[in-house]
Amino acid sequence: MTYGKLMIEIIDESVQQFLNALASKSATPGGGSVAALMGAQSVALVSMVCNLTIGKADYLAIETDMQTLLADSTRLREQLTGLIKADVDVFNKLMACYALPKQTDVEKKERSIAIQSVLKEATEVPLACAKACRQAIELSRQAAELGYLGVISDAGAAVMAAHSGLKIAALNVYINTGSLKDKLFADEKIAELEKLLENVDVLVDEVYQLVKSKL
Numbered sequence: 114m115t116y117g118k119l120m121i122e123i124i125d126e127s128v129q130q131f132l133n134a135l136a137s138k139s140a141t142p143g144g145g146s147v148a149a150l151m152g153a154q155s156v157a158l159v160s161m162v163c164n165l166t167i168g169k170a171d172y173l174a175i176e177t178d179m180q181t182l183l184a185d186s187t188r189l190r191e192q193l194t195g196l197i198k199a200d201v202d203v204f205n206k207l208m209a210c211y212a213l214p215k216q217t218d219v220e221k222k223e224r225s226i227a228i229q230s231v232l233k234e235a236t237e238v239p240l241a242c243a244k245a246c247r248q249a250i251e252l253s254r255q256a257a258e259l260g261y262l263g264v265i266s267d268a269g270a271a272v273m274a275a276h277s278g279l280k281i282a283a284l285n286v287y288i289n290t291g292s293l294k295d296k297l298f299a300d301e302k303i304a305e306l307e308k309l310l311e312n313v314d315v316l317v318d319e320v321y322q323l324v325k326s327k328l
Contacts, residue, residue: 131150135147140204140208141200141201141204141205142197142200142201143200143204144281144284144285145200145201145204145238145239145242145281145282145285146197146200146201147278147281148200148239148242148243148246148277148278148279148281148282148285149193149194149196149197149199149200149242149245149278149282150193150197150278151246151274151275151277151278151281152189152193152196152242152245152246152249152274152275152278152279152282153190153193153194153197154271154274155246155249155250155252155253155271155272155274155275155278156186156187156189156190156193156249156252156271156275157186157190158253158256158267158268158270158271158274159182159186159249159252159253159255159256159268159271160183160186160187160190161264161267162256162260162261162264162265162267162268162271163179163180163182163183163186163256163260164183165260165261165263165264166179166259166260166261166264167179167180167183169261172259172261175259178255178259179259179260182252182255182256182259185252186249186252189245189248189249189252192245193242193245193246193249193278196238196241196242196245199238199241200238200239200242200285203231203234203235203238204235206231206234206235207228207231207232207235210224210227210228210231211224211228213227229293229294229295232289232292232293233293233295233298235285235289236286236289236290236293236298236299236302237302238285239282239283239285239286239289240282240286240302240305240306242278242282242285243279243282243283243286243306243309243310244309246275246276246278246279246282247275247279247309247313249271249274249275249278250272250275250276250279250313250316250317250320252271253268253271253272253275253320254272254316254319254320254323256268256271257269257272257320257323257324257327258323262327265324265327265328266324266328268320268324269320269321269324269325272317272320272321272324273317273321275317276313276314276317279309279310279313283306283309283310286302286303286306287303287306290302290303
C-alpha cells in the first residue's frame, strides 16, 4: 500500500484499514496519529450535540451559543484531522534522517544536524495536537453545560476522548524533547505543555460529573 493511499484511507475511508495499519509492523500511523484522531472524534461529538440541540423549542434561548460552538468545533476538527497526517509526515521525515549515511565525520555531523532539526518539528506537531485537544476539552464542557439532554452523554464521551488525546500527545512531546540537544528549546516546549496539562484532570472530571448528574 502506498503512503498516499494509506492517508486517504485513514482520513476519508476505512476505519478497519486504519486499525490494520496501526496494528502492523509499520511505525506509522502511531500514537501521535491516535492522539489527533481522539481529538477529532471529540469535537465531532461536540458538533453532533450542537446539531441535535439547534432547532429544539426548549433550547431556542441558547441557539446562538450552540451555533458558535458548532462553528468552533468544526474548525477544530479540521485542524486535528490535518494533524493525523502531519504526525505521519514528520515521523517519516525523522526516520529518513536516521537512515542518512554516517561513515565519515562529515556525514555524522550532517546526519546529527538533520535529526536535531526534524526532532524540533516532531516536538511541535504533538504540542499543536495537545493545544487542540485542550481546546476540545473546553468545547466539550460547553456542550455538557448547554446541550440537549437526550445526547448529553455524548458530551461526556467528547471530553474523555479529548482528555485521552491530550495525554497521548503529551507523551510524544516528552519523548521527542528528551532527544533534543537544544535544551532551551526543549525546556520552552515542556513549559508550554505543562501549562496545557495544568488542572486538566480536575477539569475533565468536573465535566464528567456534570454529565453524569444530568443522566
